[in-house]
Amino acid sequence: MDLKELYQEIILDHGKNPRNKKKCDGFNKDAKGNNPLCGDKIHVFLKLNDEKHVEDISFEGEGCAISIASASIMTEIIKGKDFNVAKKILENFINMLKEGSKPSINSLSDNENTTIMSLSGVKQFPMRVKCATLAWHTFLHAAEDNKKVVNTEK
Amino acid sequence: MDIKEIKSKFPIFTNKVKGKKLVYLDSANSSQKPKVVIDRISNFYSKEFSNVGRSMHSLAVTATNRFEETRDLIKNFINAKFREEIIFTKNATEGINLVATTYGEKFIQDKDEIIITELEHHANYVPWHFLRKRKGAVIKFAECDKQGEVSINSIKQLITNKTKLIAVTHVSNVTGTIMPLSKIIDLAKTKKIPVLIDGCQGAPHIKLDMQKLDCDFYVMSCHKMYGPTGVGILYAKKKWLDELPPYQGGGGMIDEVKKNDISFPESPTKFEAGTLQTAEIVGFAESIRFIENIGIKNITQHEKEITEYGLEKLKKNNSVSIIGDPKERGAIISFTIKGIHPHDIATILDDDGVAIRAGHHCCQILHEKMGIPATARASLGIYNSKEDIDILNESINKCNKVFNN
């Protein structure tokens, strides 16, 4: 277990300067997520058009470097993708954190792949997996109009 | 006092964490267990075990005697007047729920008021909230100030003729504030209001004397007192135990059972339904002996010294902000580091074998008041030394390195 693998430059950068941390203009869906054990809170805003294409996505919230970086990375990667593709990325991402499988998504650019892989170190810190997945689950709730607040302890 | 020698009585410290020596700074959460306690439980199961108070055979007699011995030890440890005033529960949380349920059932009506403070652990809020839902009780929060203190005045001004209970913590599990219990109890007595003390963070560290303190209820969790998990203690004045209805129903807590009615025995039997944590309660006797062998006043003194050393050291560390500055502080230091979330602090410290807790510590009301979602908390036990604080401080510096601060 190496701290450097967890706190990679990309993560520290996204944690300190999160991208898309705001309410995006014209969002038509949103959802909230909580990690009650730690107090992490996240609110995801989504602009999904009639073709189920993610025109814009953003988030607001408070949490540790891992949860904020993961939310920021998620918005960068998912923006501009079709919902079906985004869902596939999400499933791959969660499998990567839970089972250690490498995400194999053709639709990701090399750059996007590097970015998402920067979170793979979280797998070695089981207590932190929830921090990394919170935003992603919350995105899914928003997209699927699930009004329940995501709760990592449910 | 030889802390190294005391520490050597805790088997956990012979293990390494991630190849490093364990620096355990999470005793407010739960303390580690000395070998005598672990061995006692194992021996009891090997040599003396049977269920308590139900059978006639000799094993049952031995088990019952051992079990009741713990009650006597606790009575003396906290200087209660009667052994019947000691009720075994599964933890402090259950002790508070027992009081909220039974006292609430009998004495709380619509619009009656319960005073708690902004410092309380969820265990001393949620049970009262249930009463608010069930009976229409009103919960009033005595405010805490920036130092993390709740003044006697902030409690006084909330008292009305509808106040039916004051429930406060002995020591805050976040700011470490030691509450002015005597003043609060004196004030309550002049108005004939019963007082419940959440003693989770008091009992393991501070000499207790129930007859002198004269509170109505005092709850403890044995796992924070070098004892096993699954055991708590509710101390309650006998007059309350005589008056309150039973809590849970079942075997062991009945007097006579007929098809059309049931009668109940006196305390403690009335409040101890079903088979209890026999081995753990027997094992807890050794925790009390362990504490008494060292001397609770020596424990207070040692922890005070290490806490003061810790405060001094961390105050010098520019990146650290300490939460609260109470005049009287227990063995707890909560802090934040600029630009680093407490969870990240905990993960980085863990890499050095330093075990702390990060989060809201079951005190969301307090964290909201302070305007911070989470804090990191170092809390002490008898086994901690100045060296532990030095390692903590170095590890905090490492957090800044990892984050390029």
Ligand SMILES: Cc1ncc(COP(=O)(O)O)c(C=O)c1O
């Ligand atoms: C002040 C305080 N009250 C109540 C509790 C609850 O203790 P338990 O979970 O053992 O019932 C704790 C433990 O964290 C505490 O610190």
